[in-house]
Amino acid sequence: MVKLLLIGDSHIPQRAKIIPEKIHDKLSELAEKELFDYTFFTGDLIKCSEFINFLSLKTLNDLFIVIGNMDYFGGNRDASIYQKLKLTLFDNEKLVIGLTHGHQISPRGDHSQLEHLAIENNFTILISGHTHKEEIYLTDKGILLLNPGSATGAWSFVASGIPSFLEVNINEKTKNFDVKLFQLERRSDKIIEKKSYFMFNNNRIQYKF
Numbered sequence: 478m479v480k481l482l483l484i485g486d487s488h489i490p491q492r493a494k495i496i497p498e499k500i501h502d503k504l505s506e507l508a509e510k511e512l513f514d515y516t517f518f519t520g521d522l523i524k525c526s527e528f529i530n531f532l533s534l535k536t537l538n539d540l541f542i543v544i545g546n547m548d549y550f551g552g553n554r555d556a557s558i559y560q561k562l563k564l565t566l567f568d569n570e571k572l573v574i575g576l577t578h579g580h581q582i583s584p585r586g587d588h589s590q591l592e593h594l595a596i597e598n599n600f601t602i603l604i605s606g607h608t609h610k611e612e613i614y615l616t617d618k619g620i621l622l623l624n625p626g627s628a629t630g631a632w633s634f635v636a637s638g639i640p641s642f643l644e645v646n647i648n649e650k651t652k653n654f655d656v657k658l659f660q661l662e663r664r665s666d667k668i669i670e671k672k673s674y675f676m677f678n679n680n681r682i683q684y685k686f
Contacts, residue, residue, distance in 0.1 A: 478515050478648055479515070479564060479646070480514050480538070480644070480646050481513060481514065481515050481517065481563075481644065481646070482516040482517065482518070482535070482644055483502050483516075483643040484504075484518060484519070484643070485517075485518045485519025485545075485606045485625060485627070485641060486545070486626070486627035486628065486629075486631060487525050487628050488523055488547065488629060488633070489523055489525040489629065490509065490523070492525060492632055493627075495626075495629075495638045496528055496574050496629060497630070497661055499661050499666065499667070499668055500640050500642065501531075503668050507644060508535035512535055513644075514536075514668065516536040516540045516541065518543070519549060519579070519605060519625060520543045520544040520548055520556065521546070521547045522542070522548060522553045522632075523547055523553065524582075529542070534579060534680075536686075539562070539638065542556045542678055543557055543560055543576050544557065544558060544578060544582065545606065545607065557576060559576065559598065561576065566647075566649045566677065567651070567652055568662070572602070572604075572647070572652075573598030573601050574604065575604065576604045577591030577592060577594070577600055577601045577604075577655050578605065578606050579607035579608070582605075582607070585608050585633075586610065586612070586635065591622050592616045592622065596618070598622065600620070601619070601680060602620075602621045602623060603623070603644070605624055606623070608624060608636065609626055609627040609630075609637065609638075610624065610637045610655045611624055611637060611639065613643075613669040615682055615683075615684065617646025619683065623645070623656065623657075625642045626640075626641035626642070629638060630661070636653040637659060639660045639662075641659060643657065643658055643662045653674070654674075654677070655672055656673045656675065657671070658671045658672075659672075
């Protein structure tokens with residue numbers, strides 16, 4: 478089993494002061510029994526080195542970070558525009574996961590452009606941010622678009638305003654995987670979880686159910 482954490486768009490200190498305590502605690506809880514194998518940070522970190530250090534301690538292997546449009550004004554200017562991870566699954570089938578902030582897409586979060594970007598780069602799963610609107614979207618061509626939203630619920634033009642992140646668990650033998658969306662519900666101040674199920678076959682993502 479490969480365990481991935483998808484998170485980003487913290488926008489500290491301009492649009493948020495801290496990572497919400499409940500988000501911080503939930504990440505610690507999820508990593509307590511087993512660390513995340515890989516963490517993907519969608520950019521617009523700006524100035525939050527303590528949080529990156531925290532994520533590093535919760536990650537067994539690589540922590541992938543891309544630059545966001547606001548990072549040019551902060552301390553994350555040396556990050557790449559794209560990152561990718563290639564996983565080898567059963568029957569030697571390759572699952573390629575790409576990461577970008579998404580500010581090159583206009584209008585922001587446009588599914589057709591994100592799908593095209595994924596196909597151009599041979600990504601089967603594309604992780605992006607920028608919208609601050611958490612999303613799990615499967616295209617007609619079998620590309621899975623994942624957006625963890627903003628870890629702080631920071632403002633943007635299309636933001637949900639909900640602090641959130643995603644966890645992905647991939648079974649390398651069956652090629653089945655789930656995507657868990659964690660959101661901090663403002664009214665109850667509780668973390669809620671929503672789960673989606675997928676399978677990878679013939680270089681395409683399909684719904685499992």
